[in-house]
Amino acid sequence: VVDLADLASLLRPTALASSASHRATALRALGGHGHAHSLLDAYRRADRERTGILTWGNGEIRDFVAGTFQQRGLAPPTETQMYAVYTIF
Numbered sequence: 093v094v095d096l097a098d099l100a101s102l103l104r105p106t107a108l109a110s111s112a113s114h115r116a117t118a119l120r121a122l123g124g125h126g127h128a129h130s131l132l133d134a135y136r137r138a139d140r141e142r143t144g145i146l147t148w149g150n151g152e153i154r155d156f157v158a159g160t161f162q163q164r165g166l167a168p169p170t171e172t173q174m175y176a177v178y179t180i181f
Contacts, residue, residue, distance in 0.1 A: 102176045103169055134160050148178055 138146055138156035146152040154174055161168035169177075 099177060099180065102173055105173070130163065131160060134163065148175070153178060 134156055135146070138152045138159065140150070140152060146156055148154070154171055157174050158168040168174075
């Protein structure tokens with residue numbers, strides 16, 4: 093069971109570092125019609141081995157997460173934050 097409160101506390105510094113305009117950008121991106129399509133494209137780019145899964149050890153997960161944030165003009169979480177979330181799943 094994943095406790096979303098734990099995830100929120102892990103990512104709080106990243107959220108606080110974003111300005112109000114970045115939060116508005118993130119909300120628009122999540123609500124947009126092309127969001128799922130752009131995530132799938134980013135996933136395919138990150139899947140270097142073309143296995144259909146992303147792994148931590150070769151950087152695919154880190155690159156996918158960072159890329160999706162950067163694509164929307166947002167600062168990505170740190171690698172430490174990404175790894176903490178990764179270990180929960």
